[in-house]
Amino acid sequence: MRAMTTVIKEQFKNLYLIGRLSAYETKKEYADSQLGMVWVFLNPLLQIAVYWFVFGAGIRKGHAVNGIPFLTWMLCGLIPWFYISAAILQGSNSIYARLGTVSKMNFPLSIIPTYVVMSRFYTHLFLMVVLFIEVILTRGISYISFWGLAYFAIANTILLIALSFLTSTLSTMLRDIHLLIQSITRMLLYLTPILWAPHSNSLAEKLMKINPFYYIVEGYRKVLLYNEPSYILSKYSLYFWGVVIVLFIVGAAAHVKFRRQFVDYL
Numbered sequence: 001m002r003a004m005t006t007v008i009k010e011q012f013k014n015l016y017l018i019g020r021l022s023a024y025e026t027k028k029e030y031a032d033s034q035l036g037m038v039w040v041f042l043n044p045l046l047q048i049a050v051y052w053f054v055f056g057a058g059i060r061k062g063h064a065v066n067g068i069p070f071l072t073w074m075l076c077g078l079i080p081w082f083y084i085s086a087a088i089l090q091g092s093n094s095i096y097a098r099l100g101t102v103s104k105m106n107f108p109l110s111i112i113p114t115y116v117v118m119s120r121f122y123t124h125l126f127l128m129v130v131l132f133i134e135v136i137l138t139r140g141i142s143y144i145s146f147w148g149l150a151y152f153a154i155a156n157t158i159l160l161i162a163l164s165f166l167t168s169t170l171s172t173m174l175r176d177i178h179l180l181i182q183s184i185t186r187m188l189l190y191l192t193p194i195l196w197a198p199h200s201n202s203l204a205e206k207l208m209k210i211n212p213f214y215y216i217v218e219g220y221r222k223v224l225l226y227n228e229p230s231y232i233l234s235k236y237s238l239y240f241w242g243v244v245i246v247l248f249i250v251g252a253a254a255h256v257k258f259r260r261q262f263v264d265y266l
Contacts, residue, residue: 003256004249007165010110017108018115025119040126044082051078055195065197068225072138076221077194079131080156083124084213085185087117091164092181095262096172103263110255113164121157128153135224148223151232156216159244165251172262192217215240 011018030039052071065073094116095109102109128149135141171178189195192213198205208214215236222231231237 001249004252006256007110007252010108011114014108014111018111018118021111022115022118022122025116026122029119040123041130044079044127045130047082048075048078051195069138072134073197073221073225074195075131075134076224077192077217079124079127080152080217080220081189081192081194081213082127083120083156084160084216085189086123087120087160088163088167088185089182090120091117091160092167092171092178094164095168096175096178099172099262109259109262110165110252113168114161117157117160117164120160121153124153131224139225141224142227144229145223145227148229148232149220152216152219152223155219155240155244159212159216159240159247162244162248162251165255166247167251169251169254169258173258188213209236209239212240212243 027037030037033039052074055070055074064070091113094113098112102112132141167177167181171181188211191208192211193208194217198208219231222228
């Protein structure tokens with residue numbers, strides 16, 4: 001618990017620095033391209049077009065999901081997934097990739113995973129505009145749904161930061177971990193209900209619910225497509241936040257214990 005308290009204090013003490021570095025990280029990614037920040041929209045939109053062509057027009061032949069157009073249903077899963085996958089991969093490599101730069105500075109290492117995840121959150125906000133337009137045009141959106149969506153976006157960010165504390169520590173100490181995370185992330189695309197909907201109360205659904213990102217993706221759909229903010233008060237929410245707390249405690253403990261040794265792994 002002492003490690004968790006230490007990490008939390010470092011986050012609040014350096015909030016301004018986290019904000020500045022996360023904004024810089026976002027701009028730096030597209031600094032060398034002619035189109036610049038246009039790629040924030042263009043890259044995921046191209047991926048969305050491919051997924052819709054293969055799964056929507058191809059495999060499903062344009063059929064709706066529970067009366068909802070497949071494109072709208074798919075966007076509610078893909079847009080949070082783009083954020084999740086990018087934050088997992090970049091968060092796990094965040095400390096190792098920057099260790100050479102900050103190792104000789106009095107720099108709070110615990111904020112590195114945080115500002116890297118937050119840089120992906122800014123991109124996510126841009127894509128949320130696309131999602132809002134799509135949902136408004138096809139189904140409309142309520143005031144309650146807006147706040148429900150804000151809750152799931154924040155919950156997703158907290159989960160990703162907690163996970164990144166652990167994965168960034170392990171990946172710095174053993175580079176094979178980062179390669180393993182890359183493989184697992186590719187698998188998660190199909191083990192989370194992003195491109196397909198499991199049958200209700202089926203064994204597949206029960207197994208998939210072990211994955212905390214199932215809660216996030218379903219949460220986006222519940223509040224945007226079905227206007228069910230009560231999902232936030234379900235028992236599944238207790239499980240989700242339990243996982244987040246455990247990840248944060250373990251990740252913070254690992255980070256604080258080994259961060260003085262990180263430079264030895266360069």
